[in-house]
Amino acid sequence: xxxxxxxxxxxxxxxxxxxxxxxxxxxxxxxxxxxxxxxxxxxxxxxxxxxxxxxxxxxxxxxxxxxxxxxxxxxxxxxxxxxxxxxxxxxxxxxxxxxxxxxxxxxxxxxxxxxxxxxxxxxxxxxxxxxxxxxxxxxxxxxxxxxxxxxxxxxxxxxxxxxxxxxxxxxxxxxxxxxxxxxxxxxxxxxxxxxxxxxxxxxxxxxxxxxxxxxxxxxxxxxxxxxxxxxxxxxxxxxxxxxxxxxxxxxxxxxxxxxxxxxxxxxxxxxxxxxxxxxxxxxxxxxxxxxxxxxxxxxxxxxxxxxxxxxxxxxxxxxxxxxxxxxxxxxxxxxxxxxxxxxxxxxxxxxxxxxxxxxxxxxxxxxxxxxxxxxxxxxxxxxxxxxxxxxxxxxxxxxxxxxxxxxxxxxxxxxxxxxxxxxxxxxxxxxxxxxxxxxxxxxxxxxxxxxxxxxxxxxxxxxxxxxxxxxxxxxxxxxxxxxxxxxxxxxxxxxxxxxxxxxxxxxxxxxxxxxxxxxxxxxxxxxxxxxxxxxxxxxxxxxxxxxxxxxxxxxxxxxxxxxxxxxxxxxxxxxxxxxxxxxxxxxxxxxxxxxxxxxxxxxxxxxxxxxxxxxxxxxxxxxxxxxxxxxxxxxxxxxxxxxxxxxxxxxxxxxxxxxxxxxxxxxxxxxxxxxxxxxxxxxxxxxxxxxxxxxxxxxxxxxxxxxxxxxxxxxxxxxxxxxxxxxxxxxxxxxxxxxxxxxxxxxxxxxx
Ligand SMILES: [Zn+2]
Numbered sequence: 156x157x158x159x160x161x162x163x164x165x166x167x168x169x170x171x172x173x174x175x176x177x178x179x180x181x182x183x184x185x186x187x188x189x190x191x192x193x194x195x196x197x198x199x200x201x202x203x204x205x206x207x208x209x210x211x212x213x214x215x216x217x218x219x220x221x222x223x224x225x226x227x228x229x230x231x232x233x234x235x236x237x238x239x240x241x242x243x244x245x246x247x248x249x250x251x252x253x254x255x256x257x258x259x260x261x262x263x264x265x266x267x268x269x270x271x272x273x274x275x276x277x278x279x280x281x282x283x284x285x286x287x288x289x290x291x292x293x294x295x296x297x298x299x300x301x302x303x304x305x306x307x308x309x310x311x312x313x314x315x316x317x318x319x320x321x322x323x324x325x326x327x328x329x330x331x332x333x334x335x336x337x338x339x340x341x342x343x344x345x346x347x348x349x350x351x352x353x354x355x356x357x358x359x360x361x362x363x364x365x366x367x368x369x370x371x372x373x374x375x376x377x378x379x380x381x382x383x384x385x386x387x388x389x390x391x392x393x394x395x396x397x398x399x400x401x402x403x404x405x406x407x408x409x410x411x412x413x414x415x416x417x418x419x420x421x422x423x424x425x426x427x428x429x430x431x432x433x434x435x436x437x438x439x440x441x442x443x444x445x446x447x448x449x450x451x452x453x454x455x456x457x458x459x460x461x462x463x464x465x466x467x468x469x470x471x472x473x474x475x476x477x478x479x480x481x482x483x484x485x486x487x488x489x490x491x492x493x494x495x496x497x498x499x500x501x502x503x504x505x506x507x508x509x510x511x512x513x514x515x516x517x518x519x520x521x522x523x524x525x526x527x528x529x530x531x532x533x534x535x536x537x538x539x540x541x542x543x544x545x546x547x548x549x550x551x552x553x554x555x556x557x558x559x560x561x562x563x564x565x566x567x568x569x570x571x572x573x574x575x576x577x578x579x580x581x582x583x584x585x586x587x588x589x590x591x592x593x594x595x596x597x598x599x600x601x602x603x604x605x606x607x608x609x610x611x612x613x614x615x616x617x618x619x620x621x622x623x624x625x626x627x628x629x630x631x632x633x634x635x636x637x638x639x640x641x642x643x644x645x646x647x648x649x650x651x652x653x654x655x656x657x658x659x660x661x662x663x664x665x666x667x668x669x670x671x672x673x674x675x676x677x678x679x680x681x682x683x684x685x686x687x688x689x690x691x692x693x694x695x696x697x698x699x700x701x702x703x704x705x706x707x708x709x710x711x712x713x714x715x716x717x718x719x720x721x722x723x724x725x726x727x728x729x730x731x732x733x734x735x736x737x738x739x740x741x742x743x744x745x746x747x748x749x750x751x752x753x754x755x756x757x758x759x760x761x762x763x764x765x766x767x768x769x770x771x772x773x774x775x776x777x778x779x780x781x782x783x784x785x786x787x788x789x790x791x792x793x794x795x796x797x798x799x800x801x802x803x804x805x806x807x808x809x810x811x812x813x814x815x816x817x818x819x820x821x822x823x824x825x826x827x828x829x830x831x832x833x834x835x836x837x838x839x840x841x842x843x844x845x846x847x848x849x850x851x852x853x854x855x856x857x858x859x860x861x862x863x864x865x866x867x868x869x870x871x872x873x874x875x876x877x878x879x880x881x882x883x884x885x886x887x888x889x890x891x892x893x894x895x896x897x898x899x900x901x902x903x904x905x906x907x
Contacts, residue, residue, distance in 0.1 A: 184603055185713035187809035194712050197539050198705050202608065204530035205523075205700040207693035211686070213239075213522040214693075217507065218514040218682045221292040224256045224552045225482035228292065232507055233485035236549045239525060240489035243532030245547060247489035252410040252562040254402040254484050255419065256555050257477035259297045264361070264431060266441055267307060268470040274437040278386050283378045284683040286512050293511050293678055296388035296432060297475075298345070298362070299555045300403070304429030305474040306359045308335045309466035310445055313352070314454040315342025316362075318851055321355050326768045327448055329464055332356030335471050337441060339365040339456055340432075344647070344853020346393040349430040351851070359473045360430045363438035364389050367457030369673030370435060376673070381688035383673030385436040390510045390676040394556045395424040397848045399840035400651055401561030406840060409566025410484070410558075419479060424556075429475040444469035448765070486559045487549035491531060493711065494540035496816075499823070500574045501711045502546045502659075503527070503703065504560060504649050505581045506553030510676045513554075514685040516583040520665065521549060523584060523696050527704035541711040543576065550649050553582070554676075560649035564657050571657050576823045577710045578653035580663040584699045586690045587668030588624045589617040592642035593650070594660045595726045595845075596825045600717035601662055602638040604709065608701045611694035617702065624668065638722055645856030646848035655843045658827035660718070664702055666695045715806055715815050716822040720795035720892050727788045727845075727885065730859045735781060737866050738874075742776035749773065777871050783882035784862075791885055794892040801899035811902040821895045828887040831880055835861050836873060844884035 182191040216235070220228040233249055240247035264274040276296055280288035311331050314320040316338030324331070336357045338348045349360040366372050370383040377384045394403065402410040403422035410416075419425070435458060443460045446467030455462045487507070493499060505520040528547045531539075552558030564571060577597075589608075591601040605618035613620055618639070625633040633639055644650055644663060654661035670689045674680045690696055710717065749772050751757060757769035805811025811818075830842040841847045847860035857863050861877035 182807040183709065184600060184719070185709070185715045185717040185806065187714055187812070188807050189809065190712070190714055194709065197534060197712075198607070198708055200537070201530050201534055201704055201708060202701045204533055205526035205697045205704075207697050209529070210522045210526060210693040210696040213525055214514055214518050214685065215682050217518045217521060218509070218512045219286065221289060221294065221511045222507070222509050222513065223294050223511070224254070224484060224508055224555060224558065225258070226292060229508055229551065230483070230485055233487055233549070233551060236487045236507060236525070237489075240487060240528055240547060243529045244535055245489035245491050245528060245532065247487060250486045250488050250563065252402070252484040252486070252559070252566075253412060253481045254410045254552060254558050254562065255404050255422070255479065256482040256552070256558070257299060257479050259295050259475065260478055261474060261476045262295060262297060262431065263472065263474040264433065264437070265472045266444055266469065267472050269444060269468040272440040274433060275386065276433065276437065278388055278434070278678045281378045281679065284679065284681050286681045286683065287678050294390065296390055298391060298393040298430045298432055300392055300394040300425050301349070301430040301475055301477070302426050302428055303476045304359065306335060306429065307470060307472040308333060308358055310334065310441060310469040310471050311336050311465040312442060312445055312450060312454070312462060313338050314450070315339060316348035316351055316360070317343045318351055321351065323451070324464065326770065327464065328766065328768060329448070329466070330356070333358055334466055335359035335361065335473060337361040337363065337438065339363055339368065340389055341365070341368050343851070344848075344855070345389075345391050345432075346395060347851055347853045349393050349426050349428055350395055353426070353428045357428065359428055361433055361438070361441070361473070362430065363433045364435055364673070365456035365458065366435050369675070370457065372457040373671060373673065377679050377684065381670070381672035381674065381684065383677070384679070386434045387673065387677045387679060388432050388434045390432060392555050393426050393430050395426070396556060396646060397850045397853060398424050398838045400557040400646070401565065402556070402558060405562070405565075407565060410562045411566065429473055431473065431475060441469065441471060484551045484559050484562065486551050486563050488563075489528065489547040491535070491541060491545040493542055493544040495542040497544050498574050499543040499576050499819070500546055500571075501543050501707055502548065502575055502578045502653070503707050504548040504550055504578065506550040506559065506649055508551050508554055508559070509680070510554050511678045512681045514682045515585070515680050515689060516675065517553065519584040519685065519690065519696060520581040520699065523581065523699040523703065524549070526697070526700040527707065530700070530704060531708070541708070542713075543711040545707060545711050553649055557649055557651055561652040564652035568657060571659060572827065575653075575657070575659045576716060576819075578650065578659045578661045579703055579706055580648055580650040580653075580661065581665050581699060581703060582648045584665050584690065584696055585667040585670040586695050587666055587670060588621055589664065589666055589702060590642070591662055591664045592644045593662035594654065594826055595641070595723040596718040596720055597660055597662055598641045598722040599638050599719040600706075600709075601641055604702060604705050605639075607705060608698060611698050617698065643846050643856045643858050645846070645852075645854050647854035651848070654826065655841050655847055658830045658843065660823070660826050662706065664699065664706070666699055714812065716819050718822045718825050720791065720798055724788065724792040724795045727791060730845075731781065731784045731788055734784075734859065734862055734866060737863070738776065738779055741866065741869065745773045745776055749775070773869070776869065779871065779874055779878070781878065784878050784885075787882040787885035787889070790889040791892070794889045794896065798892045798896040798899075801896045801903075805899040805903045811899045814898045814902040818895050818898050821891050824891060825888065828891050829884045831861065831884060836865070836877070844881045
């Protein structure tokens, strides 16, 4: 999973409101008044079933040994999970794929000049933590999909290693061609760092965890506290996933036994230079040996040294080689057949593989998923029959590259496009506030469910806590909104293939914000860590099971799917205005910089003792044609309010029931019609016109990505062309919403 930023605290006095149960009245979205009562009853029974003690025991079992892709315990866990889901009454199977997953054979990192230092590259066991000594099964510290290599070169410190950092180095006359760079974690997804380093000519890349980010500067270190100890290392993938995730050898198709595979040298998502993550204990002697210009203040971390940029006397030797054989992948797929619409699928997923023991990432989410399925199995015994087919999936291989979910979606793409109505993802879970991200047409639905589940510690609806945390965080707008905004999805977990490749309406949910730590992707992400420093009583695990299970049941039983388009239209209008501001900001900056160059401002202020080269002159930014996007978002706004009017009259009364199946067939496609034919520029696997991970930010989302990235990269011609394509996608959405509104209007004889 991605690294959550969690930083709110909340006074209890703000949140004295009614608990959820007191407000459960009125029809739910997508339900007639009568079916609403029946559904509420089942949902309340459901939410009473999940038990913290079971969450705890399942976590103890699943995190007992290292369980990365290809390990014995990964397979053992998959088989145990299959048996568990079967025991709940699901039809559970294991679906196998075979994927390229490199593991290290040799790892060497040493400082060879001006002095000698050999990096340890080991995380020591901690005596309090009984799983931390399982050396023989632990994956060494490494970055998956690094290149093999043996390089010796001067070292340069590049801050976070994002494109802006290289611009700053260039102005100081520092060139990384032929050098090894050292970047700190943070500022972007890790895979961006070696990619940008390679694009600037570097021959190797080190990534270290600075204590300012998740170590002693944040709090007590493990095992005295939750933060990263000096030898802790963040493993992780550096595959170029913003181009395509999944098996690098089988883009676009399932990695089955007989799938046609690329030659490894032709797989564009594998890094071209050797890359390795290191601890701050290993990084400090390397950074201390770098000489040259002192790093600017914002680039300095938490180590007790003067941070220099180099290159200078410091020379390092980095040698890496990997076993590149295929490894088996075990996805657990468990089905509960639908009684009325068996060919409409509601899919729920969380991965089961970890980098090491992975108690938080991903087992804290996986155990919630298990409790949901167990509770649904109990309801079935009591007579509940879901209308739609429910599929519970435990994905393998999320950590290396969203392997299990991507291969499954690619293998079943045609059937999913026919049948899937909703995908709900979770990953690691912690304490604090509910976060929901995903398709904006499901924003109202997400808010409704958040009203119906109570926070286990504050005893108010989780919606109320979300709202309060936003207000206290300075977001005054949340005070006056009926629906709290949800976030857009970038990448970093298994929702990506569902939403951004297959166009299935998707949400992702989890709790966090009150449980900082620094054990992410290390051997210290263990049962001991989780039960001492995170959701120690597993009540937030139960809350996640309640939120996610309620969402799954509510979609599975709905008369009409819960899509709503006013929030989507509002969000799209927001994107268009952001894009205009973005162009204006860039245009102004170019004009101002060019003028300063002409006037000699940079030369006159240059300090010859700390010289800075002037920036380069750039061509002025042209005006762009936003009219297609303005017109399209106007059209969607009109259609959304027409649909909402028809919805209000026809659904809760049940008067429109005869057309519900035809309307559902349209609503199911509310994200699919937003896909771009041929996908995004330079990365056709990503097809959604509204959401994608950034090419140069990684997990961070780029909304309306085709247009936004063209503007950011000053490719003005492409920006105009992408605006036309995005507008066409929005026009398809408007047409779908209008057709759905017409069906509902006719069924109850509304004249619009
Ligand atoms: Zn994860």
